[in-house]
Amino acid sequence: DAGVTQSPTHLIKTRGQQVTLRCSPKSGHDTVSWYQQALGQGPQFIFQYYEEEERQRGNFPDRFSGHQFPNYSSELNVNALLLGDSALYLCASSLFGGQIYNSPLHFGNGTRLTVT
Amino acid sequence: ELKVEQNPLFLSMQEGKNYTIYCNYSTTSDRLYWYRQDPGKSLESLFVLLSNGAVKQEGRLMASLDTKARLSTLHITAAVHDLSATYFCAVDMAGNTGKLIFGQGTTLQVKP
Numbered sequence: 001d002a003g004v005t006q007s008p009t010h011l012i013k014t015r016g017q018q019v020t021l022r023c024s025p026k027s028g029h030d031t032v033s034w035y036q037q038a039l040g041q042g043p044q045f046i047f048q049y050y051e052e053e054e055r056q057r058g059n060f061p062d063r064f065s066g067h068q069f070p071n072y073s074s075e076l077n078v079n080a081l082l083l084g085d086s087a088l089y090l091c092a093s094s095l096f097g098g099q100i101y102n103s104p105l106h107f108g109n110g111t112r113l114t115v116t
Numbered sequence: 117e118l119k120v121e122q123n124p125l126f127l128s129m130q131e132g133k134n135y136t137i138y139c140n141y142s143t144t145s146d147r148l149y150w151y152r153q154d155p156g157k158s159l160e161s162l163f164v165l166l167s168n169g170a171v172k173q174e175g176r177l178m179a180s181l182d183t184k185a186r187l188s189t190l191h192i193t194a195a196v197h198d199l200s201a202t203y204f205c206a207v208d209m210a211g212n213t214g215k216l217i218f219g220q221g222t223t224l225q226v227k228p
Binding site: 033035040044045048058090094096107108109 | 151157
């Protein structure tokens with residue numbers, strides 16, 4: 001049973017460029033959340049997707065956008081990259097389905113983004 | 117705005133000793149999580165605490181939740197080197213949404 005998979009594992013971009021990160025949720029999960037973890041900090045919630053729609057959003061600018069596909073996989077897009085966007089981007093999946101949510105999020109191994 | 121604060125942020129301890137990590141949060145929530153993160157790795161779920169007075173134990177780690185005090189503790193018993201990692205507590209923003217607010221993390225270093 002595959003867990004949460006993310007690609008790529010590492011990425012180096014230049015300021016002003018755009019980047020797309022990808023995530024496949026754990027089998028049986030229907031909800032994907034994205035988190036940004038700066039070095040030495042706790043993860044910060046970016047947004048959550050369920051039924052191909054953004055359901056919740058954290059305090060991140062519109063440069064951060066996402067998408068969820070019918071197979072529940074998801075993409076995170078960041079435009080006009082800034083040096084401060086350098087971080088580990090974590091994808092987490094869960095089973096929501098509109099019902100009681102008691103299980104912890106399952107996190108992928110993350111994508112390490114470096115902006116130079 | 118919900119805030120989650122952990123202390124200490126760094127803990128160096130000898131093998132065999134006991135210690136407690138504290139997690140305070142600022143608004144009502146009855147859903148708290150503890151995660152472990154090894155350097156360069158992702159987050160591993162340790163405990164899910166769902167109600168006031170909940171206590172869970174796994175090996176040398178025991179977590180508890182006091183929703184009235186808005187406090188969770190992670191107690192380490194007879195620490196071993198393998199427990200060296202960063203530990204995060206996280207609170208669900210609105211009780212049951214999957215939107216977690218994390219603490220800053222506590223880096224535990226267990227020395228032989």
